[in-house]
Amino acid sequence: MARLKTRTISxxxxxxxxxxxxxxxxxPDDEGYEEARTPFNTMIDLRPGVIAQCASVxxxxHALALxxxxxxxVSVRGGGHSVAGMSLTDGGLVIDMRRMNTVTVDPEAMEVRVGGGTLMGAMDAATAEFGLAATGGRVSTTGVAGFALGGGSGWLERKFGLACDNLLGVDMVTADGDPIHASADSDPELFWALHGGGGNFGVATGLxxxxxxLPEFTLGxxxxxxxxxxxxxxxxxxxxxxxxxEIGGGLIYLxxxxxxxxxxxxVDTLMCAAVFTCVGDEEMLREVAGPLLxxxxxxxxxxxMPYPEAQKxxxxxxxxRNYWSVEHLSSLPNEALDRFCTRAEGIIVPSPTGHILFPFGGAMGRAQTDYPVPWRFAAWGVHPLAIWENAADDDRARQWVRDVRSDMAPWATGDVYLNFTADEGRERVVAGLGEDNYRRLSAVKDRLDPDNVFHRNHNVRPSRAEPTTAAPKPRRG
Ligand SMILES: Cc1cc2nc3c(=O)[nH]c(=O)nc-3n(C[C@H](O)[C@H](O)[C@H](O)COP(=O)(O)OP(=O)(O)OC[C@H]3O[C@@H](n4cnc5c(N)ncnc54)[C@H](O)[C@@H]3O)c2cc1C
Incomplete structure (x- = not known):
C-alpha cells in the first residue's frame, strides 16, 4: 500500500x-469554491486543492482513489461543524458529502436511513412527519454523520440514549475504496468502533x-x-x-x-437561562421546572412545539469565530456553580456566545454498553463555547475557555466528549475514547486504514504510528 508522500494534489x-x-x-479558481471551502468556524482558513462534492458511492x-x-x-466533510476545521485540508482533497443527503423513513420498522452528508434539520423534519424522532443534538445545522459517529449528545439522550446507541448500521467506503456495511451482524468490531470513534475508519455514505x-415535545x-x-x-x-x-436541558449563559x-x-445582554426540554407535555415540564418558574x-x-422547531x-x-472545550464533572457542589457563574463575566458580549452546564444521567448514563464513549457516565458536563467576531479577541476568547476548564478541575473526571472540543492533542483523544478502547480502536485502524488516510479527525492512529511505550523498569530487591 502506497505511503502518503505529499499533501497537495496535482x-x-x-x-x-x-x-x-x-x-x-x-x-481554487472556480466560482463557488469560496462557499464550498467555508466551514462553520470562520477562524478556519484552509484552501483545499480540490473539493469533490460527491453524489454517489x-x-x-473515485475521489479517494485519486x-x-x-x-x-484527504478530509471528509459533512455539515462542516468541526470546530477545529478537521473536515478541510490545506492543499489536499475534500470528500464533501453534502450532496448525499437523502432521508428515508420506514415508520413500520421504526428506522431512518440518511445519506452521509445529511444535516440534522433534514432528518428531524422527515421523521417528525410520522410523529417519530431519532436522537439528535441540540441544533439543526450539524451533519448527522460527524455528530453520531463521535457519539451524538442531545436533548433526547436522557430518555432515548446517545445517537450512537440508536445506530443500527453504517455503509462505508474504506481507505482502499471498498464499500462495506457495518452492523451488529456484519463486522461487529468495526460497528463497535463507529460508536464514538468518529471518521477514523472510512467515509460513511449511509447511516x-x-x-x-415523540408525540409531544415541550421547550422551556x-x-x-x-x-x-x-x-x-x-x-x-x-x-x-x-x-x-423525560427532562433534559441545560443551564446556559447566553x-x-x-x-x-x-x-x-x-436584547443583546447576557442572561442566565435555565433551559428545560421535555419528552412530554407542557404540564409535565411546568411541574418539574416549578421551583424555577x-x-x-x-x-x-x-x-x-414540534421537536424540529425546538432543535432550531x-x-x-x-x-x-469559535473555540470550544468541555470538562465532565462527577458532582456539582455550590462552589463549582459559583465558579461557573463568576466566569460568565468574561463572556464576550454581544456575540451569541454560550457557557453551558449539561445534566447527563438518565438512559444515557445507565446504558450497559462498552462503546468508546466513556464520558457518558459522568453526572454533569460543562461546555464553554467562545463565539466572537473580531480576531483581536482571539487570545482572550481561548484563554476564557481554558480558564473555565481550570475552574472545574477539582470536580473533573478527566473524560472528554471529543465532538465538543477543538484539537487539544493526543492525550485528550485517548482520554475521550478511554485508554483500553483506544488500543482496541487502533487495532481496527490497523485493519482498515493502516496508512492513516483518514487522519483529519480526532485521530486514532494505527498501532505502528503510536509512540512505543517505554519498557517498565525492573523492580529492585
Ligand atoms: C453550532 C454547533 C452545535 C453543535 N451541537 C452539538 C450537539 O448538540 N451535540 C453534539 O454531540 N455535538 C454538537 N456539535 C459538535 C458536532 O457534533 C461535531 O462537530 C461533529 O463532528 C460535526 O459534524 P459535521 O458533519 O457537521 O462536521 P464536519 O466538520 O463536516 O465533520 C467533522 C468530522 O466528522 C467526520 N465526518 C463527517 N461526515 C462524515 C462522513 N460522512 N463519514 C465519515 N466521517 C465523517 C470527519 O472526520 C470530519 O472531520 C456542535 C457543533 C457546532 C459547531
Missing amino acids: DKARRDLRPGFSGAIFL DDVR ARAEGAE TFRLHR LLLFRPERGPEVARAWRDVMETAPD VAQAEPFIPEEL RMAPDAQLVAE ALDDPPGF
Missing part, C-alpha cells in the same frame, strides 16, 4: 477527477438509526438577569438531580436575541 489529478464524476468539483471511491494515488491529504415515538426557556445566576444555578441543579428521564418573549431592554424569570417561554430554537448563527 493539476493532472484534478483534471482526471472530472470524467465519470457525477457530483460537483470545485478548484462511486464518486467517493487522492491516494497522488499521496494527497441507519432506530426511531422513537427561563431567562434570568445574570446577577441572579448563583441562586438560579442551585435551583436548576436541585431540580435536575431528581428529574425524570446573549438574549430579539424574540417576541424577550423584553427589548434585555416560581422564581419569576425576567423572560420566559414554555411551549409545546438555539441554533448558533454562522459567520463567527
Whole structure:
C-alpha cells in the first residue's frame, strides 16, 4: 500500500477527477469554491486543492482513489461543524458529502436511513412527519454523520440514549475504496468502533438509526438577569438531580436575541437561562421546572412545539469565530456553580456566545454498553463555547475557555466528549475514547486504514504510528 508522500494534489489529478464524476468539483479558481471551502468556524482558513462534492458511492471511491494515488491529504466533510476545521485540508482533497443527503423513513420498522452528508434539520423534519424522532443534538445545522459517529449528545439522550446507541448500521467506503456495511451482524468490531470513534475508519455514505415515538415535545426557556445566576444555578441543579428521564436541558449563559418573549431592554445582554426540554407535555415540564418558574424569570417561554422547531430554537448563527472545550464533572457542589457563574463575566458580549452546564444521567448514563464513549457516565458536563467576531479577541476568547476548564478541575473526571472540543492533542483523544478502547480502536485502524488516510479527525492512529511505550523498569530487591 502506497505511503502518503505529499499533501497537495496535482493539476493532472484534478483534471482526471472530472470524467465519470457525477457530483460537483470545485478548484481554487472556480466560482463557488469560496462557499464550498467555508466551514462553520470562520477562524478556519484552509484552501483545499480540490473539493469533490460527491453524489454517489462511486464518486467517493473515485475521489479517494485519486487522492491516494497522488499521496494527497484527504478530509471528509459533512455539515462542516468541526470546530477545529478537521473536515478541510490545506492543499489536499475534500470528500464533501453534502450532496448525499437523502432521508428515508420506514415508520413500520421504526428506522431512518440518511445519506452521509445529511444535516440534522433534514432528518428531524422527515421523521417528525410520522410523529417519530431519532436522537439528535441540540441544533439543526450539524451533519448527522460527524455528530453520531463521535457519539451524538442531545436533548433526547436522557430518555432515548446517545445517537450512537440508536445506530443500527453504517455503509462505508474504506481507505482502499471498498464499500462495506457495518452492523451488529456484519463486522461487529468495526460497528463497535463507529460508536464514538468518529471518521477514523472510512467515509460513511449511509447511516441507519432506530426511531422513537415523540408525540409531544415541550421547550422551556427561563431567562434570568445574570446577577441572579448563583441562586438560579442551585435551583436548576436541585431540580435536575431528581428529574425524570423525560427532562433534559441545560443551564446556559447566553446573549438574549430579539424574540417576541424577550423584553427589548434585555436584547443583546447576557442572561442566565435555565433551559428545560421535555419528552412530554407542557404540564409535565411546568411541574418539574416549578421551583424555577416560581422564581419569576425576567423572560420566559414554555411551549409545546414540534421537536424540529425546538432543535432550531438555539441554533448558533454562522459567520463567527469559535473555540470550544468541555470538562465532565462527577458532582456539582455550590462552589463549582459559583465558579461557573463568576466566569460568565468574561463572556464576550454581544456575540451569541454560550457557557453551558449539561445534566447527563438518565438512559444515557445507565446504558450497559462498552462503546468508546466513556464520558457518558459522568453526572454533569460543562461546555464553554467562545463565539466572537473580531480576531483581536482571539487570545482572550481561548484563554476564557481554558480558564473555565481550570475552574472545574477539582470536580473533573478527566473524560472528554471529543465532538465538543477543538484539537487539544493526543492525550485528550485517548482520554475521550478511554485508554483500553483506544488500543482496541487502533487495532481496527490497523485493519482498515493502516496508512492513516483518514487522519483529519480526532485521530486514532494505527498501532505502528503510536509512540512505543517505554519498557517498565525492573523492580529492585
Ligand atoms: C453550532 C454547533 C452545535 C453543535 N451541537 C452539538 C450537539 O448538540 N451535540 C453534539 O454531540 N455535538 C454538537 N456539535 C459538535 C458536532 O457534533 C461535531 O462537530 C461533529 O463532528 C460535526 O459534524 P459535521 O458533519 O457537521 O462536521 P464536519 O466538520 O463536516 O465533520 C467533522 C468530522 O466528522 C467526520 N465526518 C463527517 N461526515 C462524515 C462522513 N460522512 N463519514 C465519515 N466521517 C465523517 C470527519 O472526520 C470530519 O472531520 C456542535 C457543533 C457546532 C459547531
